[in-house]
Amino acid sequence: MSTCNRILKPGDYIQKEVFVARFCRKAFVGLVILALLGGSILIWGCGKTGSSTPGSSTPIKIVLSAPFTGTGSALGEWCEKGARLAVDEINASGGVKGASFDLITYDDASDASTAATIIRRAISSDKAVAIFGPNMSGAVLGVNTLAQQAKVPMLVGATATSLRYDKTKNDYLFRIKTDDGVKGAELVKYVVEVLKAKKPGIIVGSDSYCTSGLADLKQDFDTYGIKIVDIENMKEGDKDVTAQVTKLKKAGIDVLIGMTHEPEGAVVMLKVRELKLTVPCIGESAWGVPMFTDLAGDAAIGVISLQVLNLADPDPRVQKFVDAYKAKWGTEPSDPANCYYDGVYLLKKAIEMAGSTDGVKIDEALKTVEYTGVQGLMKCDALHNFTNTCYISQFNGKTWDILSKIP
Amino acid sequence: MRRNLKRIVYGAFLVLILLLPLLSRNEYNLFVTDTAFLNIILVSGLVFLTGFAGQISLGQVGFSAIGAYTSALVTMRLGMPIPIGIVAGVAVSVIVGLFVAIPSFKLKTFFLSLVTIAFGEIIHLLLVNLTALTGGSQGLFNIPPMKLGDTPFTNTLYYYLFLVIVALVILLMYRLKYSHIGREMFAVNDDDVAAEACAINSRKTKTFAFGLSAGLAGLSGALTAHMVGFLTPDPFTLSNSVNFVAMAVVGGLRELGGGVVGGFVLTWLPELLKLKIQGFENYYLMVDSVIVLLVVVLLPSGLGAILFKGLSRLWGEKQGAVTLHNSKSKEGE
Amino acid sequence: MVLSNLLQNIIGGVSVGATYGLIGLGVVFLWQSIERINFANISSAMIAAYLFYTFYAQLHLPFFISLVASIAIIAVYGLLLRYLLFEPINHHGGGELEFVVATVMLSTFWLSAIKAFYGGVPRPFPPVFGEATSFVRIGSVSIPFVYFSVFFVVLVLICALYLLLWKTMIGKMLRATAQNKETASLMGINVNMTTSLAFMLATTIVGIGGILLAPTYFVSLDLGAGPIGVKGFASAIMGGMINPFGTIVGGITIGLVENFSALFISSVYKDVISFVILVVVIIWKPRGIFNWTTKED
Numbered sequence A: 001m002s003t004c005n006r007i008l009k010p011g012d013y014i015q016k017e018v019f020v021a022r023f024c025r026k027a028f029v030g031l032v033i034l035a036l037l038g039g040s041i042l043i044w045g046c047g048k049t050g051s052s053t054p055g056s057s058t059p060i061k062i063v064l065s066a067p068f069t070g071t072g073s074a075l076g077e078w079c080e081k082g083a084r085l086a087v088d089e090i091n092a093s094g095g096v097k098g099a100s101f102d103l104i105t106y107d108d109a110s111d112a113s114t115a116a117t118i119i120r121r122a123i124s125s126d127k128a129v130a131i132f133g134p135n136m137s138g139a140v141l142g143v144n145t146l147a148q149q150a151k152v153p154m155l156v157g158a159t160a161t162s163l164r165y166d167k168t169k170n171d172y173l174f175r176i177k178t179d180d181g182v183k184g185a186e187l188v189k190y191v192v193e194v195l196k197a198k199k200p201g202i203i204v205g206s207d208s209y210c211t212s213g214l215a216d217l218k219q220d221f222d223t224y225g226i227k228i229v230d231i232e233n234m235k236e237g238d239k240d241v242t243a244q245v246t247k248l249k250k251a252g253i254d255v256l257i258g259m260t261h262e263p264e265g266a267v268v269m270l271k272v273r274e275l276k277l278t279v280p281c282i283g284e285s286a287w288g289v290p291m292f293t294d295l296a297g298d299a300a301i302g303v304i305s306l307q308v309l310n311l312a313d314p315d316p317r318v319q320k321f322v323d324a325y326k327a328k329w330g331t332e333p334s335d336p337a338n339c340y341y342d343g344v345y346l347l348k349k350a351i352e353m354a355g356s357t358d359g360v361k362i363d364e365a366l367k368t369v370e371y372t373g374v375q376g377l378m379k380c381d382a383l384h385n386f387t388n389t390c391y392i393s394q395f396n397g398k399t400w401d402i403l404s405k406i407p
Numbered sequence B: 001m002r003r004n005l006k007r008i009v010y011g012a013f014l015v016l017i018l019l020l021p022l023l024s025r026n027e028y029n030l031f032v033t034d035t036a037f038l039n040i041i042l043v044s045g046l047v048f049l050t051g052f053a054g055q056i057s058l059g060q061v062g063f064s065a066i067g068a069y070t071s072a073l074v075t076m077r078l079g080m081p082i083p084i085g086i087v088a089g090v091a092v093s094v095i096v097g098l099f100v101a102i103p104s105f106k107l108k109t110f111f112l113s114l115v116t117i118a119f120g121e122i123i124h125l126l127l128v129n130l131t132a133l134t135g136g137s138q139g140l141f142n143i144p145p146m147k148l149g150d151t152p153f154t155n156t157l158y159y160y161l162f163l164v165i166v167a168l169v170i171l172l173m174y175r176l177k178y179s180h181i182g183r184e185m186f187a188v189n190d191d192d193v194a195a196e197a198c199a200i201n202s203r204k205t206k207t208f209a210f211g212l213s214a215g216l217a218g219l220s221g222a223l224t225a226h227m228v229g230f231l232t233p234d235p236f237t238l239s240n241s242v243n244f245v246a247m248a249v250v251g252g253l254r255e256l257g258g259g260v261v262g263g264f265v266l267t268w269l270p271e272l273l274k275l276k277i278q279g280f281e282n283y284y285l286m287v288d289s290v291i292v293l294l295v296v297v298l299l300p301s302g303l304g305a306i307l308f309k310g311l312s313r314l315w316g317e318k319q320g321a322v323t324l325h326n327s328k329s330k331e332g333e
Numbered sequence C: 001m002v003l004s005n006l007l008q009n010i011i012g013g014v015s016v017g018a019t020y021g022l023i024g025l026g027v028v029f030l031w032q033s034i035e036r037i038n039f040a041n042i043s044s045a046m047i048a049a050y051l052f053y054t055f056y057a058q059l060h061l062p063f064f065i066s067l068v069a070s071i072a073i074i075a076v077y078g079l080l081l082r083y084l085l086f087e088p089i090n091h092h093g094g095g096e097l098e099f100v101v102a103t104v105m106l107s108t109f110w111l112s113a114i115k116a117f118y119g120g121v122p123r124p125f126p127p128v129f130g131e132a133t134s135f136v137r138i139g140s141v142s143i144p145f146v147y148f149s150v151f152f153v154v155l156v157l158i159c160a161l162y163l164l165l166w167k168t169m170i171g172k173m174l175r176a177t178a179q180n181k182e183t184a185s186l187m188g189i190n191v192n193m194t195t196s197l198a199f200m201l202a203t204t205i206v207g208i209g210g211i212l213l214a215p216t217y218f219v220s221l222d223l224g225a226g227p228i229g230v231k232g233f234a235s236a237i238m239g240g241m242i243n244p245f246g247t248i249v250g251g252i253t254i255g256l257v258e259n260f261s262a263l264f265i266s267s268v269y270k271d272v273i274s275f276v277i278l279v280v281v282i283i284w285k286p287r288g289i290f291n292w293t294t295k296e297d
Helices: A012-045 A070-092 A112-125 A137-150 A180-194 A208-224 A242-250 A262-274 A290-300 A316-329 A337-354 A359-368 B002-023 B027-052 B060-076 B082-104 B109-129 B155-177 B180-190 B192-197 B202-228 B238-251 B258-273 B284-298 B303-314 C002-034 C041-058 C063-091 C096-118 C145-167 C169-179 C181-186 C191-217 C227-238 C244-264 C270-284
Strands: A060-066 A101-107 A130-132 A154-156 A173-175 A200-204 A230-233 A255-259 A281-283 A304-307 A370-373 A376-379 A390-395 A400-406 C135-138 C141-144
Touching (some): A060 A112, A070 A316, A101 A112, A112 A130, A112 A137, A137 A173, A180 A255, A180 A304, A180 A390, A200 A242, A230 A242, A242 A262, A242 C002, A242 C244, A255 A262, A262 A281, A262 A290, A316 A337, B002 B155, B027 B060, B027 B202, B027 B238, B060 B082, B060 B238, B082 B109, B082 B202, B082 C270, B109 C096, B109 C270, B155 B258, B192 B202, B238 B258, B238 B284, B238 C096, B258 B284, B284 C063, C002 C141, C002 C145, C002 C169, C002 C191, C041 C063, C041 C096, C041 C191, C041 C227, C063 C096, C063 C191, C135 C145, C141 C145, C145 C169, C169 C181, C227 C244, C244 C270
Parallel strands (some): A060 A130, A130 A154, A154 A173, A255 A281, A281 A304
Antiparallel strands (some): A304 A390, A390 A400, C135 C141
């Protein structure tokens, strides 16, 4: 600094001491920040390029977008553990034509915007060969066009009927878990034909999985000519449903159908027992998973649910999967771990059939490949669904007794 | 010589910014930067409202949502071209912002923040429940993207468009800061009773501040809607409003460039933290919030303040005559 | 049938509302002491609930030890809050605004920390307040036992607080510094100690509130985010930010209003109604619903 131009004031020298001390501390912080910025520019410049061909030792990248927080928080862990079990098994036994799977997992927070960022990252940055998930229907609605544009196959455990091929016309979107329309139809069939109910009441959540499930149920009841006596709404995160259950009881329903996520289901069942609403209670697949029974405790005894995985199924493939899962992770599996487990093996078979990791070729292979997995025979149907398996089961306090298995 | 240094640095910076999209083929990084620009627009409005005028708002995403949904609906249901949609989005946001200003006339920090939280939550609830209008929790899809002729904008084109808009916003802030409106704003910030005594209409000033910040938030929302192509109620929650306020504080509440620094750093920080270590995906958010917390506690004047002060010392500029401190720091109200 | 509904809603509303009041007390104590609002107030509730869950349900420690350990840790957390957050911010020149932003970020931090270590899955709270399916019969109405035990605990806590604040020397010191800090220190009261005490009291009470809320809210991230924090603030405001009993009464009022608006108006807009009431009270009656006198008078 040119001191000749500055007018020195009495406090100048003392201030300089303090100034230097403060400036050093702040300069350090500033340097850290600049380093971060510089680092990011470097990362920017070295954008990853290139895709891998199988047979070489470059790993095949697959990305899993799973909900670890948000309305789907019950499911994220199962998605990841199911997929990783399959990936580790495949890699241990030679991989896919010698190349191993590299599984990258992200939390999509059960919402479409976060999922969209993840899918973009998977496509452009990670250069994924295929994408598993999102698992939540609302998120898939928002992002499936991205996969379509990038020509990357997307295999999802999301089940809303709005994701059927005739609605999305997305050649790159496949579903590895039974569609809600199928489950809903079975549920209504059971309610009408077995329970012989005439005055059903429904309690429904507010997100897109719940609202589109409700629309399906309404349609199904229409085909039987039965009118739904009362429909009550609740929001994800609601902990008090006294008003809703009271109104359902007042409406004189003879069966309660639950179309909500797991914690809300537990809240409903606790209140149902408290208010002594003694009608059969039957829920969609969210009511058939451990989170629901854990949170509801004894209130869940007697609840019927449309499950996608039942641990007591004597089918050897199911038992083998359950044992392998228990051995690796120390707990029993739950839906949708089996779906993603199947999905990874399905992808392996498709890549082998296609002989390449090119998205277009894998897509073609997926449309015709057949694989028998935990969920039975899996083959892509006209609605781009790979399976229609489900169970109707009843909770006895410890496990779920299978009342019937579909198909 | 120092002045030349300043010109060189600024010039190099400008060149870097203009050439950035061409330096890499990674579309995702470009997309994140585009998002960063949109955040910068919103956060600049917040810096104006909270930093300059001293009004806290924890509901800015509400305005963003209004702008986004309005623009989407106008272009989808009424078939208007996109620029009209965006103007409509901004207009509606500004009008709502003028109304939200009303509680600020009487309420101070904490109580005002509660009212703004309530505002944000009410907007969110309306988005989820007015299904016929907003598509409810499923949201709106197939929002028309911006097009050049017949082809939709690429990430690169969005980059340049947003760059121009951000530059205009900064210019606007600069003109406002050094105008009488800016000075009125700082006066009201420091002590609105005293300001009134100096014949400054604090109500008008506060209303203007809210309106402007709401408009910028609405602009950001509308642009997002067209870039991303779909809208759901999910991102318009309290925690995102909080993130934006954090961006403003980290960037520097009293700095013109506060919005730029905060928006850029805090949009990129979570991305950089998404390291490929297995299992780390659970921890990156935690690390992110720790870093932000450290900056807020140790450097309440923001990174931008350090940056610009450091830069101006580098160039040997005399310290400006007006350095405004938060005079309310020690005595409480 | 209608009367039993009413009774159920009333008892449920009072029980849950009392816990909202406890959360509000955390806000009030801190406001009285440092004139700042801690937006991470509700995080203490979440942390305490998770701590108790860890000690009791995961580590299988005895009930009493789990409880005492959780509360002790939360009290220490209050102290840390003062010395690691409040004092540094003051020291570096931050004011009310910076404190608000810092505490808001702190609450985000706690949410992501809990999510990182426990996952985002809600856990059932161990039935220490009675089984979820055990009921008390009053005539034709059956009320879950949990409501009673929770309300009883709140009652005991309020009595303890009353004794502390009005019948002990320390309580007198706290009230004195709340009225006027300078004068209190002139009178020989150690303001430094009372400030630390206020911090610890705030986090401890909210922590206990969290443990009481956990049976209803499950041990989940819902305890640390979203509407519940705002309800705490609303209770504090209805108490005029000054009177602890007013805060509890305010909380109970909110609990009752919620239940009845869900019953008679709409269950979907229940939260909106709470927010609207909050805004109306702030704007029209900033001294609380019964015009508690504030110290600014």
